[in-house]
Amino acid sequence: MRIPWESFLARYRALGRNLAAGLTGSRDDADDVVQEAMLALLRAERDGERFATLEHARNYFLRAVRNLALRRRLSAANHEPLRESLGELAFQSEPLPEFGGLASELEREKARLSALDAAVSGLEPDARALFESRLRERRTLAAISDETGVPISTLHSREKALLERLRRAVERAGDGP
Amino acid sequence: MSCTSPIVRELSAFAMGELDEERSRDVLDHVEACASCSRELDLLADLVRLEAEPRALQSTRGEGRTAALPRKRPWRWARRIAVAAALLLLALGLFDRAFDPSGGAVRPADLAALADRSLPSFVAAELRGPEAGLASEFELAMQGWQGPDLGAVESSLTRFLDAHPDHAPARFYRGVARRDLDRLDEARADLRSAVDRAQGPLREHALWCLAQTELLSGDAESAREALRTLRDSGGDYAECALALEERLAR
DSSP, X not given: OOOOHHHHHHHHHHHHHXXXXXXXXXXXXXXXXXXXXXXXHHHHHHXXXXXXXXXXXXXXXXXXXXXXXXXXXXXXXXXXXXXXXXXXXXXXXXXXXXXXXXXXXXHHHHHHHHHHHHHHHTOOHHHHHHHIIIIISOOOHHHHHHHHOOOHHHHHHHHHHHHHHHHHHHHHTTOOO | OOOOSGGGGGHHHHHXXXXXXXXXXXXXXXXXXXXXXXXXXXXHHHHHHHXXXXXXXXXXXXXXXXXXXXXXXXXXXXXXXXXXXXXHHHHTXXXXXXXXTTTTOOOHXXXXXXXXXOOOOOOHHHHOOSOHHHHHHHHHHTXXXXXXXXXXXXXXXXXXXXXXXXXXXXXXXXXXXXXXXXXXXXXXXXXXXXXXXXXXXXXXXXXXXXXXXXXXXXXXHHHHHHHHHHHHHTSTTHHHHHHHHHHHHO
């Protein structure tokens, strides 16, 4: 499988940034780490690595994010751009490869995100409040539990049910994640 | 089938960057082996993206790369004629009819598109009535609500309602189950019955689900009636009801 780079980057960039920011403690470093991880993935594919599915490529990317974030945090020479030590500078000036099926890929992405957006808009007030605290205000379940007095196990259950609802809404729209 | 591993609880924390290196590695190990959590992670990736990059949806709503392609200039005179014609039709109140092959009648498919078929959140506190024995019997009937077999839950709720026909939460949840099983007429009857019997938040849940079910059935007027009642109640759903009423009006 060839990686559909444009949609892959769009879909996983924010997730990778969150993961890297959590591990490095810096949003700026996180941006660098995500870029490095994308370059590592690109290099792997160019070196002949074949990913059977998009999930395999995603897992490779997330592992790269995690490892690079840890290396960055542990590196004594934190100011030294990691990409230089990896010898990946050459990739930066090259355009990302084109991928086939652009139109259908964009259509699928459009349908998926629209369905998700609609499902989020249609959440009931209590579910909506949890969603906003968690994703928009970036508060942990422990913090929400402390403030509201709702046991954390209940919040876990509510969050699970909320995600299940959203997933089903997306699947009903015809293109599950 | 959904995953029963405790790692499931860590997925959102992973997506939000809240886990340390050990736990993030555990999540990655698990996701590689678990299709259910892999799908969940993709959903979280989309949610994180929607929140972090609000323009993502906007850009996909646009025309993608075709937006950058050179376009022919539209014929200005043709556009002016089209706008003038539309204004004239609007003035005559004929715009909707002119573009609606059914002659202005509301189409059930359009109404169905306005309905949200998601199950309401499970609010355990609302399920507990004054009689503890009855409540535990009801909770027994509700086992499996979060699972995949909605038909089994509908059957167990039917057995429960045979013994306790006035139990409003059971009416409500059976109505929702029947709605999602596409048994819309039965769902409407249950949800109306729940509205009549319930009070407070449960009544609001029931009214909201009733409005959705009426929309799925193609009955716009009944949906409006439920939404009006919900709006006038001034509860948590009032804003949602008003928004949906406005969309219906359009």
